[in-house]
Amino acid sequence: MTLTHLNARGEAHMVDVADKQETRREARACGAIHMQASTLALLAEGGLPKGDVLATARIAGIQAAKRTHELIPLCHALALSKVSVEFTLDASSNCVHVEAFCRLNGRTGVEMEALTAVSVACLTLYDMCKAVDRGMTIDGVCLEEKRGGRSGNWSRESGSESDDTSARKVDTSSVENAVTIHFLAELRERLAIAELTLDWAQIPSQDIAGVKLGLIDRDPKFKALLDQRVLCALNQAMSQDGAAIAPGDEIAFFPPVTGG
Amino acid sequence: MMIVARVQPAAFDIGVEQCALTDGRTDIGAVVSFTGWVRDFNERPDVTALTLEHFPGMTEAALHAIAQEASARWPLQGVTIIHRVGRLEPGEAIVLAMAASAHRHAAFEACDFIMDTLKTRAPFWKKEHTESGSYWVSERQSDRDAADRWEHS
Structure with missing residues (x-):
């Protein structure tokens, strides 16, 4: 296993993807922001001073996914075909779960876009709610699942990349071409x-x-x-x-x- | 925004669905629901049953997308869309669209939009059975026109 963003001399470089075949790429990432119960209740009622918190955070997440390449130095600019950001209000854990999904037909994966969308959506939730709750914490930001590309499929549940990749090779060999x-x-x-x-x-x-x-x-x-x-x-x-x-x-x- | 989008052979209970939509909520001021029923006359006068086919996977996604679109156009607290598939007889309910909002106008319009959009975009196909044989139902220009008016509003 090698780090693809380092060249033979160990210097950072952008991977040349011109010769890679375009395939469908998908990634799903999750995260959460924990807050006081009273903050969550205000958020649910739409009673926060900055207005519609979830709609704003959703747009922020989508915008962030589209601009990932401006934030992460060696990341390619991608023409995403789909970005969605969903929120689930969880009263039992006093948090908002954030889930982002990105898709495109292209030559590089969309994991960074999904992770960036979740991160920025969480940051926006913090910004929108901080007037009433400065102690909020953002945690659990992680990739849940990715599909497509040379390394195949991976999901957090099945854990191991190699197992899933070999399974994919078996089950898609007939449709690969x-x-x-x-x-x-x-x-x-x-x-x-x-x-x-x-x-x-x-x-x-x-x-x-x-x-x-x-x-x-x-x-x-x-x-x-x-x-x-x-x-x-x-x-x-x-x-x-x-x-x-x-x-x-x-x-x-x-x-x-x-x-x- | 709570979205329920289901495709199922079984009958649905509109009361149960409405309770699920409003349970624990005190910010909902209006729920508008539409129920579509199977009639015994359509392209021919003696429809005895119909069979609903759909495209599993895409159908659920299409219903979800329609609900999302409705919530982008109107301030909604929840949307429920349930469509039955398989064999249905006249007198049975086939589709349910329900929209919840703080105020009635948004709920009425959203429900109307959902049905117009579902009829032209969700991958369902009806085959009608009559005494004189079975046939696939044709699309209607009136349904296309109804869906089109939302494009310009």
């Missing part, structure tokens, strides 16, 4: 297929439009996907033809929704 495609509802019945995997090499362009062309190349019946009414979800988020895909992605095609 392919995408999984689902067909749902009426489209599944019309095409007479529920699921298939398409090799990366069979996809002419690395986006949803390319997946459609790759499928049509395999079987002309997939021309049905060119109908404008057919919807698409990339990794369970609604997406358009131009959305960039990565190996291992999950794609679903389906007709207009009719719930409710």
Whole structure:
């Protein structure tokens, strides 16, 4: 095991990631800020002098995640595709639990972004509440889980990185160079297929439009996907033809929704 | 903001859900709820049952996102969205949307928004069963128009 931010002479350097393949990266980090019961009650009621504490701290956390590279010297600037910050008020422990989640398709992980979001959200909670409680403590800031990238998946619960990585290698070896495609509802019945995997090499362009062309190349019946009414979800988020895909992605095609 | 977003085959109890939403709270001034029911006429006049399919994983995330969006637009204390899946018969409740706020206007509008958005964005599909056969329900322009009006407000 080596420290990747040190070069051969032991000097700090930024890791060159230009040749790394883009994959989906996700990280979840947690932390908590402990306070007096009366402070927590004021926070819950919205009775603090600086106004809506949680909304402000959430925005602070999201902004911080986007600016992580300005704070941490050797960290790359990332175009995050998702940042969320959630708060849980815990009256039994007199604290606010903070959880941040970051995601992108890219070449470096998003652990630092998730940890920065939690840290700055906690600092903002301190700032917003300090008029009534200076003794608050921020603690337990840690990474809970990360997914994707060369080192694979890791979670605090399963503890050991190597175990989880080897498990991931086994269970994703078949999709590492392919995408999984689902067909749902009426489209599944019309095409007479529920699921298939398409090799990366069979996809002419690395986006949803390319997946459609790759499928049509395999079987002309997939021309049905060119109908404008057919919807698409990339990794369970609604997406358009131009959305960039990565190996291992999950794609679903389906007709207009009719719930409710 | 408390969010409950569930997809389940089982029936729901609106009273139980409302209690869960308001339990221990004294800052809620209004709860508006909408319940959708299965009717015996739709695209054909003799609907005997319908089957609800969804996209597990994405559905829950989509309902959660709709609740989050509602809470970003109105000052809400809580949102509950429950949608049933599987086989349902006329006279059964199929969907519940509930919004809690300090004041009624926010709760009414949020509930309306949640249903309009759910109908065009949450991955559910209905198949209707009738005496003369089964078919997948088509989307309605009126549902798209209803959802569109929130884009411009």
